[in-house]
Amino acid sequence: MSAADTWTIRARVNGAEVSTTASVRLTLAELLRSHFGLTGTKVSCEMEVCGVCTVLVDGRPVSSCTYLAVDVDGRDVLTIEGLARGGVLHPIQEAFIDHFALQCGYCTPGFLMMAKALLDEVSDPTREQVIDYLSGNICRCTGYRPIVEAVLEAARRMKERD
Amino acid sequence: MSRHRVVGSSVRRIDARSKVTGAAEYCIDLAVGEMLHGRVVRSNRAHARLTGIDTAEARAAEGVVAIVTARDLNGLFPRFGHIVADHSILAENKARYYGEPVALVVGLTPQAAFDAAELVRVDYEDLPPLISTQEALMPDAPLIHQRTYERSASFVGEAQSGQVASNTSHAATLEWGDVDGALATADVVVETETSYPMLYAYAMEPYNAIAIHSGNSLDVYSSAQHPFMVREELARIFGLPASKIRVSVPFIGGGYGSKSYTKVEPLAAVASWYTERPVKLVLDIEESVYTTRADSAQVWVRSGFTSDGRIVARDFRIDMNSGAYADNSPLVIEKAVNRCFGPYRVPNLRVHGRSVYTNTAPASSYRGFGAPQGNLSGELNMDQAAESLGIDPAELRKRNLVRPGEELLPGKRPMDADLAADLEMVVSSLDEGASDEGRGDGYGVGFGCSASDAGALPVSTALVRILADGSVSVQTGSTEMGQGSRTVLAQIAATELGVDLEGVHVVQSDTAMTPFEWTTGASRTTTLAGMSVLRACDDLKAKAVDMTASVLDCDPLQITIVPGGVSGPDGQVLHYGKVVSRWFGAPAGEITGTGIVRRAGEHALLPPFWEIGMVGVCVRVDRETGHVTVDQLVTVGDVGFALNPAQLEGQDLGAATQALGAALYEELIYDGTQPINPNVVEYRVPTMSDMPRVTTTLLAERRDGIGPYGAKGGGEGAVNPVGGAVASAVARATGRWPDRLPLTPERVWLLLNDHADAP
Numbered sequence: 001m002s003a004a005d006t007w008t009i010r011a012r013v014n015g016a017e018v019s020t021t022a023s024v025r026l027t028l029a030e031l032l033r034s035h036f037g038l039t040g041t042k043v044s045c046e047m048e049v050c051g052v053c054t055v056l057v058d059g060r061p062v063s064s065c066t067y068l069a070v071d072v073d074g075r076d077v078l079t080i081e082g083l084a085r086g087g088v089l090h091p092i093q094e095a096f097i098d099h100f101a102l103q104c105g106y107c108t109p110g111f112l113m114m115a116k117a118l119l120d121e122v123s124d125p126t127r128e129q130v131i132d133y134l135s136g137n138i139c140r141c142t143g144y145r146p147i148v149e150a151v152l153e154a155a156r157r158m159k160e161r162d
Numbered sequence: 163m164s165r166h167r168v169v170g171s172s173v174r175r176i177d178a179r180s181k182v183t184g185a186a187e188y189c190i191d192l193a194v195g196e197m198l199h200g201r202v203v204r205s206n207r208a209h210a211r212l213t214g215i216d217t218a219e220a221r222a223a224e225g226v227v228a229i230v231t232a233r234d235l236n237g238l239f240p241r242f243g244h245i246v247a248d249h250s251i252l253a254e255n256k257a258r259y260y261g262e263p264v265a266l267v268v269g270l271t272p273q274a275a276f277d278a279a280e281l282v283r284v285d286y287e288d289l290p291p292l293i294s295t296q297e298a299l300m301p302d303a304p305l306i307h308q309r310t311y312e313r314s315a316s317f318v319g320e321a322q323s324g325q326v327a328s329n330t331s332h333a334a335t336l337e338w339g340d341v342d343g344a345l346a347t348a349d350v351v352v353e354t355e356t357s358y359p360m361l362y363a364y365a366m367e368p369y370n371a372i373a374i375h376s377g378n379s380l381d382v383y384s385s386a387q388h389p390f391m392v393r394e395e396l397a398r399i400f401g402l403p404a405s406k407i408r409v410s411v412p413f414i415g416g417g418y419g420s421k422s423y424t425k426v427e428p429l430a431a432v433a434s435w436y437t438e439r440p441v442k443l444v445l446d447i448e449e450s451v452y453t454t455r456a457d458s459a460q461v462w463v464r465s466g467f468t469s470d471g472r473i474v475a476r477d478f479r480i481d482m483n484s485g486a487y488a489d490n491s492p493l494v495i496e497k498a499v500n501r502c503f504g505p506y507r508v509p510n511l512r513v514h515g516r517s518v519y520t521n522t523a524p525a526s527s528y529r530g531f532g533a534p535q536g537n538l539s540g541e542l543n544m545d546q547a548a549e550s551l552g553i554d555p556a557e558l559r560k561r562n563l564v565r566p567g568e569e570l571l572p573g574k575r576p577m578d579a580d581l582a583a584d585l586e587m588v589v590s591s592l593d594e595g596a597s598d599e600g601r602g603d604g605y606g607v608g609f610g611c612s613a614s615d616a617g618a619l620p621v622s623t624a625l626v627r628i629l630a631d632g633s634v635s636v637q638t639g640s641t642e643m644g645q646g647s648r649t650v651l652a653q654i655a656a657t658e659l660g661v662d663l664e665g666v667h668v669v670q671s672d673t674a675m676t677p678f679e680w681t682t683g684a685s686r687t688t689t690l691a692g693m694s695v696l697r698a699c700d701d702l703k704a705k706a707v708d709m710t711a712s713v714l715d716c717d718p719l720q721i722t723i724v725p726g727g728v729s730g731p732d733g734q735v736l737h738y739g740k741v742v743s744r745w746f747g748a749p750a751g752e753i754t755g756t757g758i759v760r761r762a763g764e765h766a767l768l769p770p771f772w773e774i775g776m777v778g779v780c781v782r783v784d785r786e787t788g789h790v791t792v793d794q795l796v797t798v799g800d801v802g803f804a805l806n807p808a809q810l811e812g813q814d815l816g817a818a819t820q821a822l823g824a825a826l827y828e829e830l831i832y833d834g835t836q837p838i839n840p841n842v843v844e845y846r847v848p849t850m851s852d853m854p855r856v857t858t859t860l861l862a863e864r865r866d867g868i869g870p871y872g873a874k875g876g877g878e879g880a881v882n883p884v885g886g887a888v889a890s891a892v893a894r895a896t897g898r899w900p901d902r903l904p905l906t907p908e909r910v911w912l913l914l915n916d917h918a919d920a921p
Contacts, residue, residue: 040184
């Protein structure tokens with residue numbers, strides 16, 4: 001394989017049909033950041049242990065730093081930029097603001113996407129379930145407590161709004 | 163004024179919305195037109211002469227624009243280092259550590275540069291590698307630096323430059339009284355030796371920068387905490403006036419001190435200078451480990467006590483492994499010397515500290531800054547003394563803590579905190595939070611105290627501008643790296659001017675646009691940058707009074723300041739925007755207020771404040787596996803006044819969590835000449851499942867600081883005593899005293915099973 005090998009990728013990104021031709025070696029994170037300008041998705045460990053690059057592919061959380069861009073061909077991708085709808089924040093985003101669940105903010109997009117995946121799966125998680133589900137995401141600033149509180153609060157708010 | 167008095171309340175972070183939507187821009191997210199990409203070729207030897215660099219094959223590779231080596235830096239000053247200019251931008255004649263930059267490949271894409279970097283061939287002639295301080299301090303050890311270097315002119319801090327007669331990079335001593343005499347007559351003498359691990363801060367955004375060199379100016383975007391210090395270094399490298407260099411820092415993805423001073427900016431800048439194109443350089447995590455880690459330390463202490471528990475003398479020795487280049491380690495050892503003996507009354511004291519060059523990655527600042535290394539030994543020693551003396555460890559500390567107003571360091575600011583009251587808060591909170599299961603077997607309690615001479619040099623300037631529409635712009639050279647300064651500085655301006663917080667915009671850290679700030683470190687921002695913003699508001703209000711008096715043709719004494727503006731002789735209120743419009747005769751113009759803090763008046767005495775660390779932990783040790791679970795964590799932030807309590811509690815919990823990482827999991831391990839775990843898989847940081855069962859973050863607000871409204875700094879104090887507290891708790895849980903961190907399951911198991919050769 002040479003670096004020049006390319007592939008045309010057609011996918012749905014944050015609800016929009018997109019098409020781009022990219023090097024087959026490109027990761028999904030690189031594709032989102034460099035081809036689509038969606039820099040909200042961050043990269044850090046590049047070994048699938050920190051979780052900052054988490055995006056949802058067909059609703060499932062993946063580490064976009066090691067997920068090949070060509071593998072989203074024909075799939076549906078949701079990134080942090082697609083979490084708020086029409087300027088209205090998702091309840092998880094609101095709860096993160098209210099609980100000071102971020103400081104530097106670099107890990108925040110990954111946590112929010114992972115939290116969304118959790119709440120899509122389990123609408124009323126226990127504290128233990130939140131901790132278990134989010135233990136693959138690293139935050140170096142907060143000490144995690146406010147993140148756990150924010151996710152539980154988001155679940156409560158989403159239930160109330162249902 | 164009450165509606166606008168937004169200091170003291172936990173208003174939401176003003177950067178939060180941009181950070182939850184992905185809109186917040188970090189340096190790593192930026193791109194400029196026609197930008198090239200760098201990839202560093204790094205030494206795969208720890209100590210070796212460079213005998214040749216063959217770049218031909220790499221240069222011929224597809225997409226490669228240039229390859230830069232030290233030989234290409236003709237006409238430039240080829241090194242950096244804000245204390246000692248010992249750090250080659252690219253290795254000149256020899257490589258001094260595994261991972262040192264030897265060449266920089268510049269390509270059209272990151273991938274092209276990455277691939278071509280593999281093709282650069284470097285020939286080495288190996289020299290004896292000196293990995294530990296013991297090896298580096300052997301009398302016949304080769305010198306890692308054979309020459310002395312320029313001491314940086316811009317550095318007016320507390321450290322002196324090193325002498326290169328040995329591998330000791332910097333030595334520091336603090337001494338008073340007759341230590342030997344006092345120890346000889348003490349009722350009880352307790353001796354402790356500890357090892358503090360080599361740490362990596364793991365700021366999640368790796369080091370990165372974009373440089374645009376054109377003609378005789380240089381623009382740099384960077385992830386640096388201290389843009390003004392980076393500017394000075396770049397000015398020296400390129401021989402340019404500081405005014406021609408712009409260092410701009412967007413949001414930073416974690417700093418914790420590890421992004422203090424100059425890191426990758428010179429590499430990006432020389433690549434841009436060489437190619438005459440903008441160059442972006444983004445390191446990966448392994449490369450970030452090689453760029454800066456924290457000083458590990460071996461610390462010895464002997465303390466003498468009277469039988470009723472009064473300290474009569476303390477004698478410390480500290481050796482730090484500071485890596486191949488000085489970076490900030492000379493100041494780290496100075497601070498370790500000042501901070502190791504604790505906030506205690508020590509009538510006879512001697513501390514000898516050495517920062518030692520080794521063939522390992524350069525060490526520098528990391529949250530706590532010399533304090534955690536020494537505190538582990540000093541506080542463990544207090545706990546061992548409590549056991550020997552048969553005195554409760556909290557009581558032993560209380561008998562020795564300095565009182566408010568008492569001098570801790572001769573000639574320095576007297577203690578501006580009530581340490582005994584803080585300790586009482588920790589002890590009673592630990593009692594309240596005890597688990598229902600009770601304490602029992604395998605359970606241990608530990609706590610610790612520290613006081614750090616914090617705040618650094620009190621030089622800060624700020625601009626506050628009121629525009630014709632009444633909105634406010636605050637300009638500061640202080641960097642937002644997650645600690646929440648953007649919000650706190652806006653709170654101060656809104657409060658002082660009596661305007662809505664929503665109308666205040668804070669612009670930070672752009673050396674071409676924002677006024678000078680010494681650093682963003684040493685927990686200084688609220689206290690010092692906050693004060694310069696407050697003073698800028700005062701200046702602005704005084705100007706508004708004069709302008710209004712002129713417009714209304716009355717005496718300035720007839721004008722009073724009211725929330726959001728001024729009131730004239732007839733009681734007519736003019737909001738600031740109106741003052742601007744009336745004065746300029748159109749809805750145009752602005753009022754500019756300037757505020758400064760310098761080393762004069764109430765800021766003449768150093769340190770600007772004492773940063774207190776006061777923590778407690780309860781741990782449970784699994785006797786089968788040696789696994790340590792933290793059941794409770796209590797922190798006290800003695801901050802004088804909490805401008806934003808939620809942000810402060812977040813700082814303390816975050817700081818303590820990082821310190822729990824160092825206490826239980828984190829250690830960068832050199833096996834032979836290279837680290838074996840320079841990645842986040844094998845360098846294990848705390849995760850959500852490691853959270854203590856109970857975390858209690860208390861704030862002590864006694865208005866005893868010199869900052870705005872009586873504030874003092876926070877954010878680092880909660881790091882410092884955690885290591886010693888955990889070690890003491892584990893000692894009480896296991897019946898054996900540990901002598902090193904981190905207390906991994908293996909180490910604790912060996913401790914429990916009495917293996918003297920614990921790794």
